[in-house]
Amino acid sequence: MSSRDDILGRVRASLHRNAGNAAAAREEIVAALGSRTQGPKPAIDADPHALLERFRLKSETQSSTVDIVAQESEVPAAVARYLAAMNLPKSAVAWASLAALDWGGAGLQVETRGARDADLVGITGCFCAVAETGTLMMCSSPDTPAAVSLLPETHIAIVRASRILPCMEDAWNLARQELGSLPRAVNFISGPSRTGDIEQTIVLGAHGPYRVHLVIVED
């Protein structure tokens, strides 16, 4: 007997499984997967300005820094400003989906490709953002590789204000609507990587970025 049959066989025996209760249980499963019932959620003001404000506050609580610009064309200058202020290099790796922005015009050398160990700055967009916790939702694809937000010491993410949603449940619905099925990797990111493994003292920059900077575009 295979281990699969052995394990499932013992579970079935423990549950007194028979044809009758199996049919009923299968109906329950179909219903559960179909209804996608949500649990209790915190009350979050869905007004766009309130969402942006909550997202900004929660992101800062997660040790991210936030800049707000009026339109997308201002993003490269905002990124250049941040890098200069932090004394960081002016070269970066970015998602291919951001190739159209005028990075050179802001004095930046930006390559759109997958990330390498030597990259110090990674620039990404995000699929959407969650105001409840100040969280970015990243969906992997050929144009939006996951490692760009992971390998470099600095991660800069561009967030369109219209894509800030109240809760994670809203993000799932948007993904179902726009992508159909889940991409290989959905990464929810809430601030720079951190550890508390030595004397429960929180240190920023464990294996991922030391700093996360958000540029919100009020579109």
Place this chain on the structure above:
Amino acid sequence: MHFKANVHAKLSDVVLQGNLKNAKGKFVTRRAEAIRDLDDFEGTRDAAAAIRNKVIDNMDLWLETFERKALDTGAKVLWAKDGVEVCRLVIEIAKRHGVTKVTKSKSMLSEEAGLNHALEAAGIQPVETDLGEYILQVDNNEPPSHIIAPAVHKSLDEVADLFHKVHGTPRKTDIPALTREAREVLRAHFLSAEMGLSGGNFLVAETGSVALVTNEGNGRMVTTMPKVHVVITGIEKVIPTLEDLSTLMRLLPRSATGQSISNYFSILTGVKKPEEHDGPEHLYFVLVDSGRADVVGSDFHAMLRCIRCGACMNHCPVYQTIGGHAYGWVYPGPMGSVLTPLYAGLENSIDLPHAATLCNQCGIVCPVKIPLPDLLRKLREKQTEHGLRPLTERIGLRLWAWVAQHPKLYALGARVGARYLKWLAGDTDRIRLLPTAPEWTLGRDFPAPQGKTFRELYAARRSATPRT
């Protein structure tokens, strides 16, 4: 597992006691603050318990649902009855893909299976990448003492000495510098390992995905950089939908570390597409039984709801005093005192169900409302039913039962006992040393009985006020 001997050793370990005292309360305070921003914390706990029950009550069919979905995404699903089979399957996968090095994100099931040892024996290098787990691995493979903070029993000084010794670098005493040193050592491993190994916080039946909760980013590294990703997880980890995942995520980080959400929360589905820059080309799920199937439908089925947050141990007065190693196996604290007898054998962990004051701090904080004290009490009953308690205790209880059935003898015994205790106390109202139970009076006095026994008072009262 010699719990009592372990406890004596841990209580007299001055360094450990200092470290435990230092850690005590940090998790508790952070959790208390974090649950305040949930408008309906109790309702969320109820919803979470219901989600977990829904799957456990039909676990066979939910497992089949998950398996079908995972196969559709291009993953492979393997099943392991026990730790031996886990090791065999992982080594087979490694050999198939020519793997010489495995980077590991935290997996308690790999601890259960003793996987690192087996990999080394097969000539494959396992590298723990969670900072706490890494500290323990380079310290002669010391076992973790906490399921969330594995090196919580170690001080900064101890880590400083250890890194100086194993890395051959100048001794550093500040935590960010030590963290950077580990980051640099481990970054090289992340990029060179051919296989990444992770646990799984949840398996989502709707999408055939694994959900991983991490803060350091090591979980993302081991599931993004190597060409093979192996998920080792218990069969009880399935949940129905992404909505259920969101509900559970409101509770897990808050209960574990007091965060409203962990830094990284990854939902991984299937393998990399040819045109993608990163992600594994092969994804394997190893679904492990190791005692879980037999808990389904038993008196202890509520324990399968556990989401491994560690809140029960953070709030446990016993754990806070003796640390995690004294429990002798992978899972410490109240959840460990229930799981170890169930998974490693009732007869192999005779003291664990008694390693609790039954104060119910654990039950109050459990995010999925597992009645831990009730389960510990039930385990004590099972021990008695199976005749596993020590002979002296069994004879003692039988003797007491016999005396209790003979009222005159019982009254005499109570009278003599009370007088004896009073004599021991001398002129004071307390007993400093109980000769029959010296351990009891080691750290506290025993109050001496005052005046007459209940039976004497009752008899005196009856004769003073005749019945009307």
